[in-house]
Amino acid sequence: MREFTVPALVEPAPTGGLADSVYAAAEAEPDLVQLSRRTEDGSWAPVSARAFRDEVLATAKGLLHQGVRFGDRVALMSRTRYEWTVLDYALWTIGAQPVPVYPTSSAEQVRWILADSRAVACVVEHEDHAMTVGSVCDALPQLRSIWQLDAGALRMLELAGRAVPDDLVLRHRAAVTADTVATIVYTSGTTGRPKGCVLSHGNFAAETDNLVARYSHVFRNNNSEQPSTLLFLPLAHVFGRMVQVAALRAGVRLSHEPSLAPAELMPALASARPTFILAVPYIFEKLMQRAREAAEEAGKLPAFEKAVDAAVRYAAAQERHAFGDGPGPSAGQRLQHQVYDRAVYSKVRAVLGGRVRHAMSGGSAMNRELGLFFAGAGITVYEGYGLTECTAAATANPPDRPRFGTVGHPVPGTTVLVAEDGEVWVSGGQVFQGYLDDPGETGLILRQGWLATGDLGELDEDGYLTITGRKKEIIVTSSGKSVAPTVLEDRVRAHPLVAHCMLVGDNRPFVGALLALDAEALANWQQRRGKPPATAVDLRTDPDLMHELQRAVVGANTAVSRAESIRAFRILAGEFTEAAGLLTPSLKLRRRAVAETYADDIEALYAEASGPPM
Incomplete structure (x- = not known):
């Protein structure tokens, strides 16, 4: 098969921007718990839709007071935290464009991104980041302001914006359309110099609304339990931003964790108790590694390995049945699975807080056996594939028939084409507008409505995509x-x-x-x-x-x-x-x-x- 299309489940909105969902939620369900915010004692404080809207509006007014205008770009250099989400939506409210910067970026990288994007301001997390930006300020004449989150940047903006009328903010928000630029996300190019991917409000809406509709059992209320997720992916990465937008558009309770180190991440998962997570394969590899190490320390490694094998065989039998190739797990496999579920698999789920039953993985390839193990242990991991240039996901395994070891079907509203040379091409509403001020590079990757990904792949007879290599040299x-x-x-x-x-x-x-x-x-x-x-x-x-x-x-x-x-x-x-x-x-x-x-x-x-x- 050379081409496969999945029709859109949600038609694109003709008007409005990403911030509209925040204001609409506050009007429709003001008491809905939209987010959870970490307190000083480590607990999670609920943030209602009304309270979040008010904070976003206050921050937006402060940004206007400080001279940020429609179309201006503001760099955000921070780990994943609650304040980043507030700033994203405040900037989108007034039609400004956040420019993510990895918090580990070198001074040289910071200088290039801020200069290339012509950012007028920069929000940093702490003093070290401020010093990094300060070290290159002489090369950034357009940069007017640096605000520091740990020094109370949001409170300062809120106080500064008190004199700004709400009506001015609403006029800015009304001017935002689906084609308005939402963000510039920098990604490494073949030359090694980052290129700014121009992503619109419509790109994010097309991506997230169709994902939410396709995975409604993950993103929507089931059995009166509000879905929730802990976002620990970097918000500087498009995958993290997509998760943020999808959660807030779907009414998912969103929490933030800035660290991927096990000493911080594991307690956060245990206390936040998300119903689903979105991660990269590395996270699942580490979870498996830690489980194996714990079994070895307890002198139970042989039993653990048997449980792993049983989970893989159980999930593989389920997969074959879903595709009409077998009867499903045998009676013996079901009995063995029940025994291991109590002894082993429940402990794996407990590490993630105990409520996770679904996860999404992207960023790089996931080992098939690893995916089968987690499915057998009661956590279905839907592996997907995408690029910054297509607002994160182009494909993802369908919820009813995941095929482990592949990256699934096109996201609804998307077509995947394998070109004559094996390169994967993508078409859909999530495909970006181009590289910032770089028509030459844009022309190399956007071809008559198609995004030429630079990756090599194959479509099987059922339309599942497998990535086989890279035309480009990016690691x-x-x-x-x-x-x-x-x-x-x-x-x-x-x-x-x-x-x-x-x-x-x-x-x-x-x-x-x-x-x-x-x-x-x-x-x-x-x-x-x-x-x-x-x-x-x-x-x-x-x-x-x-x-x-x-x-x-x-x-x-x-x-x-x-x-x-x-x-x-x-x-x-x-x-x-x-x-x-x-x-x-x-x-x-x-x-x-x-x-x-x-x-x-x-x-x-x-x-x-x-x-x-x-």
Whole structure:
């Protein structure tokens, strides 16, 4: 199959913007608990639709008082927290455009994003962020204000805006249409320089309204229980923003958690007790890893592995039945599943607060067996696929017939086409307007209404998409972070000892580097230090050489954020050559060939390195 379409379930709204849902909810159900806000003692305080609307309106008035106008761009540099959501909706209320900035961004990245977007103001989380922005202010003549959340930015805006009449805010909101730009989200390009994706209010509405309709059993009230979710994805990422918008449009109770570290995330899940979560595969991998470690510490690892196998086989039998290929789990499998549900699976669910039965995963590929395990343990993970350029999701597994190991069907209102060369193309209301002030790059990716994703894929006979590779060279880690490799590679390769450097990390927990050393330079280095002749492999444990190369890696990492940085490297036995098929005639890396040749070294790199915390 080359093309598959799923009709829209919700027609696009002809007028209005994203902030309208906040004001409509306050009018229709003023006492509805719209959000939960963390208090100083760690508990969750309910925020009603009326209270949230009032805070958004007060902040919007303060922004107007401080000179922010319709169409202005305001950068937001923070972790995921309640105040970000208030600011998003306040800015959307007055037709301004939030510009997310990862809180781990380097000064160089901050300077580029603020300069390219021509942001007139920047909201940061704390003093360190303020200092980062301050260090590049001289290159940002258009930047007029910096506000700090931890220093009471929202309270300051509220006080400043008291003299602004409500009617002025409402006139701004009335001017927002579906085509109005909602946000500029920067994403890494093939050159390594971030490009600003222009996403409209209509893009988010088309995406979220159709997802909510398709997954109504997840987003809507069932059995009188209000759906709720804990948002721990970065709001600087389009996936996190999509979750935020979908929750508030659907009446889902939304809570925020800024940290992915287990010590903070696990207690937050336990106390917030969401009914569903949205995450990246890395989260599910970590949950599985922690469960296995706990079983091993308790001396119950063999029993745990049997429970995992039973869950996978149970879910696989259910999957076959859904597609008409079998009778479903046998009587023996059902009985075994009940036993393990009490002993093992219920404990896995308890880690997520005990109420989660559904989850959505995106950002990178998820292992089929992992998806089957969670389904067998009572948590169905709907894997999806998308890009910043299509407002997060282009496809997702349907709720009635998920096919684990694939990224599912097109989101309602979307068509997926596999081009002649295997590239995945997408068409739908969520496809972005283009790259900010870059018609050249826009023309390369938007082709007569189609978004050329740069990813390779296959559609099966039932219209399920499987991603098979990338035309572009961007690395996507298992946490969903996109990394442009060439900037780091070139910086590491600038060291005299390094002949070639290639980054790895697709669907891995962090970015690693393969280093091919210059044989002549290495020999000279050894001679200067009075070391006996040895091969590059023999010197893998030499502390002086490792320190030298570590300096090169650390120097390269200063150009990027921590999430994009090289966490581990491995010295290879030889250099890359054209004769070996590892370089093109113009001496560019043949990445797939290098990865295949050094597959064992890549596995060893991740086996030996200590991965980052979740």
